[in-house]
Amino acid sequence: MCTTDESRRGRAYAAGLEEIRTGRRTLLKVAGAGGASIALSTVAADPAAAGKVRTPKRAYVLVLDGCRPDEITPETMPHTAALRAGGLHHPYASSVPIMETIPNHVMMMTGVRPDRSGVPANAIFDRTLGVVRDMDRASDIQVRTVIERLNAKGLRTATVLSKEYLYGVFGARATHRWEPGPIIPVSGHAPDAFTMEAALAMLAEHDPHLMFVNLGDIDRMGHTDLTGAVLDLKLLRRTALAATDAQVGRFVAALKASGRWNQSLVIVLADHSMDWSRPDSLIRLQPVLESDPPLAGRFVIAANGGADLLYWTGPDAGREAGVARMIELCSAVPGVLRAHDPRRTAWLRTGPIGGDVVVFCKAGWRFSDPSIQSNPIPGTHGHPTTRPIPFFLAGGHRRVPRGVTASAEAKTLDVAPTLAHFFRLGAPRGGYDGRSRLPVG
Amino acid sequence: MTAEIPESNVRRRTVLATGAAGPAFAGTALGAGASYADRPDHTLFQHGVASGDPKPRRVVLWTRVTPTTQATPGSGKGPQVTVTWQVAKDATLGKVVREGTFVTSASRDHTVKVDATRLEPETWYYYRFLVGKHSSPVGRTRTAPARGATPANLRFGVVSCANLQAGWFAAYRHLAARDDLHAVLHLGDYLYEYGGEGSYAMGRENKRIRAHVPDREMVSLADYRQRHAQYKSDPDLRALHAKAPFIVTWDDHEVTNDQWRDGAENHQPDEGDYLVRRARAHRAYDEWMPVRLDDTARLGDGTRLFRRLRFGKLAELSMLDLRTYRDEQVHTKAPSPVPALEAEVSNPDRTILGAAQLAWLKDSLLPGRPQWKIVGNPVMVAPVSFAQLPTELVDPVNDVTGILPRDGAPYNVDQWDGYTDDRREIFTHIRDHGMRDVVFLTGDIHSAWACDLPFDLATYPLGQSAGVEFVSTSVTSNNLKDITGAPARTASLAVEATIMANNRHIKYLNFDDHGYSVFDLTPARAQMDYYVISDRADARATASWTASWATMSGTNKVHAVDQPVEGR
Structure with a gap:
């Protein structure tokens, strides 16, 4: 689940405004196609401004937030489907646990797993602060992103991120940043039409070498689509697919019209998929654990939609027994797919702040912790059924294969290695966990 | 080819042996001067060659040797024989890349099954068996791609339900004529248990195009062995086995109709204990099929087929x-x-x-x-x-x-x-x-x-x-x-x-046609081409394409395709 805790709302934007107010970033306001003002900020000390490196290459990462791969068809999303057909398609592509927005966007830009990046989920229990919080702070990312590595090489980077917590977690890393608006109060995101206006303005004003764009409508409409669990109708969702597809079409048209297409790599993917559940398919672990005397008062749950992260907060000496007990109790709850001890589940790699127990739900279910009101929305992700994502490389650059489909499994954490390969950055210290999806060469 | 087996290839005693390195124990002694090639027209390799279960570095190779005219399948007769197997990349086996010997005997119905190892992935190979200067037909096989390989495609022939009494195996013949199959998937009912007049054959009248051998329902180990031998004597099936590796599973008729864990519709009390019967069927299957049971080519070490x-x-x-x-x-x-x-x-x-x-x-x-x-x-x-x-x-x-x-x-x-x-x-x-x-x-x-x-x-x-x-x-x-x-x-x-x-x-x-299918797999889609034969009662039946259906990766749904994959 993409948390909607109103108490946290606005913090990331406030931090951004502070950067502008104190002069660390400068602000440029440009008029969008509809006359709306678009705010783009630029880091004050821009190493790229000196033009140390000159390359015609351009890379654009378009994240169709929450899009399922089977939703991209010539009928539902003609522009996107055509783009996919003309490039390198990875039909076997996956989100990485926890299948949530923030960790997978971070994996895209870092190329490493959460145990290295430091960002395992949307929401964690912060033991230092003693609260469950979103991972929306720039300091949450513990490694250098490909954005910073490109900056260091003297290349211009840009983020155009529709969601507040993405704006927050990537912070001031990019040379140029969209200051999102307008923001829909409940969803905490900017509609795709405005996001794309900003992306096009960014293209025109700053021509970044790398632009990282998140289009949030498909995800947001998915979350709130009450027809998703009713015979799989997904009426709202279908509307969003068509609208977002139109925005993708605008972006490609702009690349071609401006002459950038032939130098461009366009990576299109989603951060996770989407599943729908009925109101009677709620899982509540809080009362189950709280009613168990050994656990009562000694645990905290960080809810992540289709995944609950459980933290042992009792004495250290009781941790092993507490973890075992949490796994035992959770495993017996209807709708739970599996409860994992991350230390003993090699593929999970959620790291030390990702919970002492990770519990996934089955398809068609969702968690609602700590209270039954905590998760009222039918669309959910975070659990394994939401692993499949679209993933393809497009663009006119000569290194982008044309009309090829690959069998290798691609993952969100392949984006950074692909960008590094494209710009010939090499691997960071410790190497990437993902791998480049460009052909060798 | 006549069979004049050198003495060096034949042990002087018939023994029970489980394989090349298996222990030998007492059997019937053959008299001095016994003839192992007692008719000039005797052929050693009457049941062809086969391969199966391809892995990147290994593939199962199979044949059956008939060292004497008396050593018929299921007879329990015949001497122990040492068979040499060879693998090469060329059809003439001019440069052998792997070879070895295998000892077979009546205890395993003179079948030969070896796991040829240390091969290269995704490679066509040719193989044969030798007894002295006598060679089996040359078979062709192919190893699987390496674990990390990304092959452009895979193509399998797909077959099932071949009742020899109900017709000719034209479907196998047409598949054998193709050069583009990486393997053949046989999904069961490779052979049928029935026999005798009026038993399950062609049409409502159960007309027997060919009679089963033995001409009775197979129940004993000898019955199962003979039936396997009869099927592998069919030239169309032999040709297909020689052309590509098989990947097989059994359905019910490899034992008997509608079998389940502890019985079968077509097993009656007067046919003995069902599990004993099934063990015989599985034993014969292990002997006669190029398959690994319990993940090995050895006999008798298990019957896990999945x-x-x-x-x-x-x-x-x-x-x-x-x-x-x-x-x-x-x-x-x-x-x-x-x-x-x-x-x-x-x-x-x-x-x-x-x-x-x-x-x-x-x-x-x-x-x-x-x-x-x-x-x-x-x-x-x-x-x-x-x-x-x-x-x-x-x-x-x-x-x-x-x-x-x-x-x-x-x-x-x-x-x-x-x-x-x-x-x-x-x-x-x-x-x-x-x-x-x-x-x-x-x-x-x-x-x-x-x-x-x-x-x-x-x-x-x-x-x-x-x-x-x-x-x-x-x-x-x-x-x-x-x-x-x-x-x-x-x-x-x-x-x-x-x-x-x-x-x-x-x-x-x-619901109406007999034939075979070709399954083609690429990263983008999986496609099944359906071919039908003209007449199963005609040994020279023709084959034609009738339909193709495919699924695009990620869709989990089928759609019609207007033509089969190219290549034969």
Whole structure:
């Protein structure tokens, strides 16, 4: 689940405004196609401004937030489907646990797993602060992103991120940043039409070498689509697919019209998929654990939609027994797919702040912790059924294969290695966990 | 070729040996001067050569040697023989890259089965067997791609249900004429148990195009061995075995009709203990088929047939055994194909896979495995039923009453439809783990199908599909028109239309033709081309393409394709 805790709302934007107010970033306001003002900020000390490196290459990462791969068809999303057909398609592509927005966007830009990046989920229990919080702070990312590595090489980077917590977690890393608006109060995101206006303005004003764009409508409409669990109708969702597809079409048209297409790599993917559940398919672990005397008062749950992260907060000496007990109790709850001890589940790699127990739900279910009101929305992700994502490389650059489909499994954490390969950055210290999806060469 | 076996290749005693390095123990001594090649026209390699279960670095090679005219299959006669096997990259075996020797004897019906190792991945090889200067026919085989390879495609011939009494194996002949098959998937009913006048053969009259050997129902070990030998004497089957590696599973007729864990419809008390009979059948299968049981080519070390074969990152094939572990079929009040109303088909205590194979199959369908998850599936998994109700309604009713089959009233309870809880378990597992590109390749029912696999049958096509299923028709065994006696594409059309109208996930159905299929796999799609033969009673029958269906990666749904894949 993409948390909607109103108490946290606005913090990331406030931090951004502070950067502008104190002069660390400068602000440029440009008029969008509809006359709306678009705010783009630029880091004050821009190493790229000196033009140390000159390359015609351009890379654009378009994240169709929450899009399922089977939703991209010539009928539902003609522009996107055509783009996919003309490039390198990875039909076997996956989100990485926890299948949530923030960790997978971070994996895209870092190329490493959460145990290295430091960002395992949307929401964690912060033991230092003693609260469950979103991972929306720039300091949450513990490694250098490909954005910073490109900056260091003297290349211009840009983020155009529709969601507040993405704006927050990537912070001031990019040379140029969209200051999102307008923001829909409940969803905490900017509609795709405005996001794309900003992306096009960014293209025109700053021509970044790398632009990282998140289009949030498909995800947001998915979350709130009450027809998703009713015979799989997904009426709202279908509307969003068509609208977002139109925005993708605008972006490609702009690349071609401006002459950038032939130098461009366009990576299109989603951060996770989407599943729908009925109101009677709620899982509540809080009362189950709280009613168990050994656990009562000694645990905290960080809810992540289709995944609950459980933290042992009792004495250290009781941790092993507490973890075992949490796994035992959770495993017996209807709708739970599996409860994992991350230390003993090699593929999970959620790291030390990702919970002492990770519990996934089955398809068609969702968690609602700590209270039954905590998760009222039918669309959910975070659990394994939401692993499949679209993933393809497009663009006119000569290194982008044309009309090829690959069998290798691609993952969100392949984006950074692909960008590094494209710009010939090499691997960071410790190497990437993902791998480049460009052909060798 | 005449057989003049050098003395050095023949031990002076007949022994029981389990393989090249197996222990030998006492048998019958042959008299000095006994002849091992007692007729000038005697042929040592009468049953051809075969290969199977390709892996990146190894493949099973098979033949049977007939050292004397008396050493007929199932006879228990004949001396121990040392056979040399050779592998090369050229058809003339000019440069042998691997070779070895193998000792066989009457104890294993003079079959030879070796796991040729240290081969190169994704490579065509040629092989032969030698006894002295006498050579077997040369066979061709191919290793699987390396674990990390990304092959552009895989192409399999797909066959099932070859009743020798019901016709000629023209389907095998036409597949053998192709040069583009990386392997042949045989999905079961490789041979049939029947024999004698009036036994299961062609059409309603059970006309026997060819009589089985022995001409009685196979029950003893000698019977099973002779029957295997007869099938491998068929020139069309021999040609196909020599052309490409086989990947096989058994269905029921390799033992006897409608077999289940502890019995079979076609096993009577006067035929002895069923499990003893099955052990004989499995022993003969292990001897005569180029397959690894319990993951080895050795005899007698187990009968686990379910196994995985990986083809780089493109695909993994999970071959199922749906006979050895299943519960008995539900006894229905009405005979098949009248839809069965017995809720027992959905009893969660009943299984078609068995607990171990169920867990193993679920493991095959987890993240981290190759792109396409192909399941070699002896009986149909797609529901074929009538009067379905949404699971949202059925499940609460059954919680109280247990009176409704979960997926409607099935017409054939010998399929997964008779064991719906295992199917629900697998499909739910697929959904819970976000798996895609699961393709079931199926035989058994003597007809050709292409289906989606709905999570909820009643509401489909609303809702999602767990994968797809392509069913290949029979090589010769009777289909609907043969049973009804109606001309092709007449009475069957109404039945097909009725089934498809009641089962909207079934997109293609052909109840009338015999033939084979070609399954082609690329990263973008999986495609099944359906070929039919002109007349199974005609040894020179022609073959023609009749339909193609495909699924695009990630869609879990089939669609029609207007032409077969190129290449032959």
